[in-house]
Amino acid sequence: MAKRYFDLSDDVHVAGRWYLGTPVDAAGQDHGSWLFTRGEPAQVKGRLRAPLYRAGKPLDFSLADAGAIPVVHVKVASLLKELAPGDVQLFPIEIDGQPDHFCLVNVTRLERCIDDEASEEVEYWMPEDGRPEKTGKYRAVAGMRIDPSKVGDAKIFRTWGWTIALIVSEEIKEALERIGTTGTKFKEV
Numbered sequence: 208m209a210k211r212y213f214d215l216s217d218d219v220h221v222a223g224r225w226y227l228g229t230p231v232d233a234a235g236q237d238h239g240s241w242l243f244t245r246g247e248p249a250q251v252k253g254r255l256r257a258p259l260y261r262a263g264k265p266l267d268f269s270l271a272d273a274g275a276i277p278v279v280h281v282k283v284a285s286l287l288k289e290l291a292p293g294d295v296q297l298f299p300i301e302i303d304g305q306p307d308h309f310c311l312v313n314v315t316r317l318e319r320c321i322d323d324e325a326s327e328e329v330e331y332w333m334p335e336d337g338r339p340e341k342t343g344k345y346r347a348v349a350g351m352r353i354d355p356s357k358v359g360d361a362k363i364f365r366t367w368g369w370t371i372a373l374i375v376s377e378e379i380k381e382a383l384e385r386i387g388t389t390g391t392k393f394k395e396v
Contacts, residue, residue: 210355211377213393215277215363217270221390225263227271227278230255230300230311240275246317246365248296255300255311265305266390268383275371277312278302279388284310286382291362314373316364318357321345325352344368353396372396 218224229239233253242249257271257278267280279287284297296313323329327350332341345368353366353374362376375383380393 320357
């Protein structure tokens with residue numbers, strides 16, 4: 208049976224939900240997507256804090272920093288640590304006005320697995336775009352599909368060249384659904 212994978216995103220249609228801003232450290236330094244969407248381990252000094260971009264109903268799963276960085280309730284963090292210990296780093300994070308415990312999830316796996324032919328549309332950065340650090344990487348991916356044979360044993364990962372995507376295995380998806388995780392949205396890739 209072929210393995211199935213899902214793009215995990217933030218369910219923005221939850222009525223009255225909160226939105227989290229860019230995480231900062233104790234010194235007030237920004238620890239945003241530039242650090243936590245690379246698909247590699249990160250170094251953080253001190254405790255992190257996520258300001259509320261918009262107050263509202265707390266969710267078990269949210270994407271902070273304009274939809275880039277997973278912030279999860281401690282029950283979700285425990286599940287990820289149990290099922291995918293080699294794929295994630297967990298950092299305790301305080302959320303303004305929230306007494307419950309949450310963690311920022313840094314996904315440390317990067318897999319080169321986007322299937323260009325099966326995806327609706329892919330566009331690459333070209334030398335003439337004037338962004339040499341991005342040349343050869345994806346500029347846009349619509350209707351993304353992945354090649355499961357290129358994933359290996361990863362259960363949660365970012366896709367090479369298009370690191371905004373957060374992909375989970377069917378096992379992770381089902382476990383999140385089983386514990387009633389709020390705020391998640393899945394799309395098969």
